Amino acid sequence: MATQPVAAGRPATIHDIAALCGVAASTVSRALANPDRVNIRTRERIQAAAVELNYTPNSQAKALSSGRTGAVGVLVPDITNPFYFDLIRGTQLQLKAAGYTQLLVDTEESDEVEASTLEQLRKSADGVIVAASRLNDEALAAAAARMPMVTVNRDVDGVPAVIIDTPSAMPQALDHLISLGHTSVAYVSGPAVSQSSARRWAALSAAAESRGVDVRIIGPFAPKTQSGAAAADAAVHSGVTACIVFNDLIAIGMLQRLRERGLRVPEDMSIVGCDDIFGADFCNPPLTTMSSPIEQAGRVAVSMLLAQLNPLAGGGNRSRSVMPTHLTVRGSTGPASPN
Amino acid sequence: MATQPVAAGRPATIHDIAALCGVAASTVSRALANPDRVNIRTRERIQAAAVELNYTPNSQAKALSSGRTGAVGVLVPDITNPFYFDLIRGTQLQLKAAGYTQLLVDTEESDEVEASTLEQLRKSADGVIVAASRLNDEALAAAAARMPMVTVNRDVDGVPAVIIDTPSAMPQALDHLISLGHTSVAYVSGPAVSQSSARRWAALSAAAESRGVDVRIIGPFAPKTQSGAAAADAAVHSGVTACIVFNDLIAIGMLQRLRERGLRVPEDMSIVGCDDIFGADFCNPPLTTMSSPIEQAGRVAVSMLLAQLNPLAGGGNRSRSVMPTHLTVRGSTGPASPN
DNA sequence: CAGATTTTGGCAATCGGTTGTCAAGCCGGT
DNA sequence: ACCGGCTTGACAACCGATTGCCAAAATCTG
Numbered sequence: 001m002a003t004q005p006v007a008a009g010r011p012a013t014i015h016d017i018a019a020l021c022g023v024a025a026s027t028v029s030r031a032l033a034n035p036d037r038v039n040i041r042t043r044e045r046i047q048a049a050a051v052e053l054n055y056t057p058n059s060q061a062k063a064l065s066s067g068r069t070g071a072v073g074v075l076v077p078d079i080t081n082p083f084y085f086d087l088i089r090g091t092q093l094q095l096k097a098a099g100y101t102q103l104l105v106d107t108e109e110s111d112e113v114e115a116s117t118l119e120q121l122r123k124s125a126d127g128v129i130v131a132a133s134r135l136n137d138e139a140l141a142a143a144a145a146r147m148p149m150v151t152v153n154r155d156v157d158g159v160p161a162v163i164i165d166t167p168s169a170m171p172q173a174l175d176h177l178i179s180l181g182h183t184s185v186a187y188v189s190g191p192a193v194s195q196s197s198a199r200r201w202a203a204l205s206a207a208a209e210s211r212g213v214d215v216r217i218i219g220p221f222a223p224k225t226q227s228g229a230a231a232a233d234a235a236v237h238s239g240v241t242a243c244i245v246f247n248d249l250i251a252i253g254m255l256q257r258l259r260e261r262g263l264r265v266p267e268d269m270s271i272v273g274c275d276d277i278f279g280a281d282f283c284n285p286p287l288t289t290m291s292s293p294i295e296q297a298g299r300v301a302v303s304m305l306l307a308q309l310n311p312l313a314g315g316g317n318r319s320r321s322v323m324p325t326h327l328t329v330r331g332s333t334g335p336a337s338p339n
Numbered sequence: 340m341a342t343q344p345v346a347a348g349r350p351a352t353i354h355d356i357a358a359l360c361g362v363a364a365s366t367v368s369r370a371l372a373n374p375d376r377v378n379i380r381t382r383e384r385i386q387a388a389a390v391e392l393n394y395t396p397n398s399q400a401k402a403l404s405s406g407r408t409g410a411v412g413v414l415v416p417d418i419t420n421p422f423y424f425d426l427i428r429g430t431q432l433q434l435k436a437a438g439y440t441q442l443l444v445d446t447e448e449s450d451e452v453e454a455s456t457l458e459q460l461r462k463s464a465d466g467v468i469v470a471a472s473r474l475n476d477e478a479l480a481a482a483a484a485r486m487p488m489v490t491v492n493r494d495v496d497g498v499p500a501v502i503i504d505t506p507s508a509m510p511q512a513l514d515h516l517i518s519l520g521h522t523s524v525a526y527v528s529g530p531a532v533s534q535s536s537a538r539r540w541a542a543l544s545a546a547a548e549s550r551g552v553d554v555r556i557i558g559p560f561a562p563k564t565q566s567g568a569a570a571a572d573a574a575v576h577s578g579v580t581a582c583i584v585f586n587d588l589i590a591i592g593m594l595q596r597l598r599e600r601g602l603r604v605p606e607d608m609s610i611v612g613c614d615d616i617f618g619a620d621f622c623n624p625p626l627t628t629m630s631s632p633i634e635q636a637g638r639v640a641v642s643m644l645l646a647q648l649n650p651l652a653g654g655g656n657r658s659r660s661v662m663p664t665h666l667t668v669r670g671s672t673g674p675a676s677p678n
Numbered sequence: 679c680a681g682a683t684t685t686t687g688g689c690a691a692t693c694g695g696t697t698g699t700c701a702a703g704c705c706g707g708t
Numbered sequence: 709a710c711c712g713g714c715t716t717g718a719c720a721a722c723c724g725a726t727t728g729c730c731a732a733a734a735t736c737t738g
Contacts, residue, residue, distance in 0.1 A: 033696080042717080057694085061693070062694080085424065103442065284623035362688080363687070376685090397723090681736105685734065686731100693726090706711105708709100
C-alpha cells in the first residue's frame with residue numbers, strides 16, 4: 001500500500017523478518033551478524049526484508065544476550081567547565097564514528113558520585129573514559145580492573161591514560177616571564193585532589209630552582225571563575241609580579257578581580273593561564289596560556305579504549321599517550337613593573 | 340572470608356539473591372519492586388541479601404522486560420556552543436535526581452543526523468528533549484507522535500515546549516539603543532532554519548515599526564564566533580550604528596573583528612548579544628545581552644518530560660513553558676556617534 | 679471447627695536478540 | 709554407488725529481569 005518504507009506502529013523485530021522470509025529467527029540473526037554462515041540467496045532475501053521493514057536491532061536485547069552494550073561512559077567532574085567541552089566533543093565524534101553511544105556523566109567534583117557512577121556503568125557500558133578523576137589511585141586501579149578504562153590527565157599504574165602534557169610547557173612559561181624581567185612568581189594551585197595541579201606545580205618548582213627564581217604556591221582554589229577573586233587577592237598580597245595559574249577559569253576570574261581593584265594587567269601583574277579554553281582569546285586582556293589539542297585528546301582516549309575492547313583489530317594498544325602543549329602568548333603578560 | 344561486601348568477579352543478579360534466600364527469583368523481583376506483595380520477613384531477608392551481595396539491577400534486562408529504559412535522550416545541535424552547556428547541566432541534574440540517565444547527542448546542526456538519532460533513540464530511550472531542532476515542523480511532529488518529547492526553543496503544534504522568551508526582550512533592547520540615540524540598527528540573523536532567529540527578527544521588526552526606527556536584517560550567519568568576522572564587515576558596510584545579534588557567539592566574534600579593523604565598541608558601533616553565555620561578561624568590552632535562566636529551562640524541560648512519562652504523579656502537564664528574559668546592559672552599547 | 683476470603687510466593691512465559699548443537703543436504707573422491 | 713567432509717539452517721537454551729496466573733498457606737467468619 002504505502003510506498004514509503006513502512007512507518008509501522010511498532011519497530012520491526014528479527015521475528016518479523018523471519019516470518020516474512022519463512023526462516024527461523026536465528027537464521028536472520030546470523031545473516032545479519034555473520035553473513036558468511038548463511039547461503040547468499042537466503043541472506044540477500046533477509047537483507048532485503050530488513051531494509052523493507054526498516055529494521056533496526058534493539059540495542060537492549062543485543063546487550064543482554066551478547067554482553068556488549070555498545071555504549072561508553074564519559075565521566076567529567078564538571079560539565080560547565082569549558083575545558084571539557086572540547087574533550088567531550090572529541091569523544092563524541094570518535095565514538096559515533098565507531099558506532100558507539102556516549103553516556104556523559106557529570107560527577108560534580110565528588111569522588112563518591114564518581115565511584116557509584118563507575119559501579120553503575122559497569123553493567124551499562126562496555127568501557128569508560130574518566131577525565132580528571134577525583135578518586136585515589138587505589139580506588140581507580142580497582143575500578144579499572146573491573147572494566148576497560150582510559151583516564152585523561154591521570155596517571156595510575158596499569159591504567160591506560162591520555163596525558164595532556166602541560167607540565168612540559170611550564171619551563172617555557174617561566175622562561176617567558178623571566179625574559180620579561182619577572183623574578184618573583186606565584187603558582188595559583190587547583191583542587192588539592194587534582195593530580196594535574198600537583199604535576200604542574202612539580203614541573204614549575206623544578207624549573208624555578210634550576211633558574212634561581214623565586215616561585216611560591218598559593219591556593220588551593222576551586223576551578224571556577226568565582227575562585228579567581230580570592231586568588232587575585234592572595235597573589236597581590238604575596239607581592240609577586242606574575243602568576244602562573246592552574247587553569248584558565250581561575251585566571252579569567254583573576255583578570256576580572258584585578259580590574260575591579262584598579263590593577264592593570266599586565267602592567268601591575270602578569271597572568272599565565274592553562275588549557276586555552278573557550279574565552280581565553282577574547283577576555284580582557286587576552287590570556288597568555290598553555291594550549292593543547294584537547295579535542296584530539298578525547299579522540300585518542302576513545303581510540304585507546306576501543307583498542308582494549310577489540311584487541312584483534314591490531315595496533316598494539318599503547319597504555320599511555322602524551323599530548324603536546326605549547327605556550328600561547330597573548331596580552332596578559334608583559335614586562336615586570338620597575339618598582 | 341572477606342569482610343567487605345563481596346567484590347565478586349561478576350555483578351550479583353536476582354538469581355544469586357534467590358539462591359541465597361531459598362526463594363524464587365520472581366519473589367526477589369517483587370520484594371524489591373513491589374514490597375507489599377511479599378511477606379515482611381521474607382522481604383527483609385531478601386533486602387539484606389541484596390545489600391550483602393551489593394546487588395544493582397541490570398538496566399538492560401529491566402529495559403527489555405519492562406519496556407522502559409530509564410534513559411532520556413538530549414539532542415543539541417552543537418555541543419561546543421556554550422549556550423547548551425547550561426542547558427545540558429540543567430537536564431543532567433534533574434534527570435539524575437529522578438533516577439534517569441542522560442544520553443547526550445550532538446546532532447552537528449544536521450537534520451539528517453537528528454532524524455536518525457531520534458529513530459535510534461526510540462528504542463533506547465523513554466523520551467527525548469530536543470533543543471533548537473533543525474527538523475521541519477512535519478518531521479518533528481511525526482517524531483513526537485512516536486515517543487514522548489519536549490522541545491526547547493521550538494514551537495510545534497502538539498509538542499510540549501520550553502520557550503526561552505528572548506523575543507519579548509527585543510523591544511527592550513531596541514528601546515535601550517533608541518535611548519542612546521541610535522536610529523539605524525541591524526539584526527544579525529542566525530541559521531536560516533532556526534525558528535529562534537525568525538522569532539527574534541519578527542519581534543524586533545514589529546517593535547521597530549511601532550517606533551519608527553530603521554531596522555534591517557543581515558545574514559544568515561552560522562552560530563559560531565568565526566562567523567562574527569563576516570557579520571561585522573556586513574554590519575559596517577550597511578552603515579548602521581548598532582547591531583542586535585542572533586546570539587552571543589556571533590556577537591563576540593564581531594567584537595574581535597571590529598577591534599581588528601580598528602573600530603571601537605561602543606563608540607563606533609554598539610552591539611547587543613543574545614543568551615548571556617559563558618564569556619559574555621568578560622569579553623572586551625563586556626557584552627550587553629539578553630539574559631535568561633538557561634539551566635532552569637533544562638530542568639523545566641525534564642520535568643515536563645517526566646510528567647508525560649508518569650501521568651499519574653499529578654500536576655497537570657502543561658504543554659508550554661515560557662522562560663522570562665531580560666536585558667543585561669554592559670559595556671558594548673553606548674551613545675550613537677554624532678556623524 | 680468448617681468454609682470463605684485473603685495473602686503469599688512459585689511457576690512459567692515473555693521481551694529481542696545471540697549462540698551452541700545437531701540433523702539434513704550437498705559436494706567430490708574413489 | 710558409497711562414504712566422509714563440509715556447508716547450511718532450524719531448534720532451543722540463555723541473558724536478567726517483569727508479570728500474569730494459580731496453588732498453598734494463613735487469616736477471618738459464622
